[in-house]
Amino acid sequence: MLEKRTGRMKVQVAVLLAMGLVGIAAWKSKTLQHSEFMETCDFEKLDGPDSEFCQGDLQVFYPELGDIGCTYIPKCHQYRKRITKEWRNPEIKYPQAEKNKNYVLIMADPDAPSRSEPKFRFWRHWLVIDIKGSDLRAGRLKGHVLTDYVRPTPPSRSGYHRYQFRLYEQPAYEAISLSPEEAASLGSWPLERFVEQFRLGSPVASTQFLTQHHND
Known part of the structure; x- marks a missing residue:
């Protein structure tokens, strides 16, 4: 009889110990998630020649980041x-746009495949024409898309890439297009x-942000 009671107590102790370990693991997981959420994010502004590219008040908003103009994307x-x-x-928003004029937006990477050896510059990431000034002022990018948006994809170990946005006033009655050769390739544009x-x-x-491969 004593042996049975001893066996039952051992089982109960083992169960309690297992439950305790599970609870500790769950607590550690929640603590880790909380610490990651509370991690401070420093948005470093560009300086030197990189900052000089940013002219005017062209605003570029990504989710959770806000206007990323003239900044490094933090890791x-x-x-x-x-x-x-x-x-x-x-x-995209440009509060100074004239309502009755049209505009052209270009997004391009001059650092393909790397800033030290940009043999494929410029890499075209986005090209939109016939954008009404009234839409730009309101942050609504409507127009004729010549190149669909391509996400920034800097190769691993290629360092920081500049992703540049240029906004031009579109000449009246100018029919803008890409040649078949240009349309066939995004690189070396x-x-x-x-x-x-x-x-x-x-x-x-114009404005730009800098980022690099997310594992670097």
């Missing part, structure tokens, strides 16, 4: 991974020649 909260794999095109061909002139506003 915390998996922001670099999410901008590459999850988030769709950002909201002659951006300057495109701008000159369609008489776009200098950007009325």
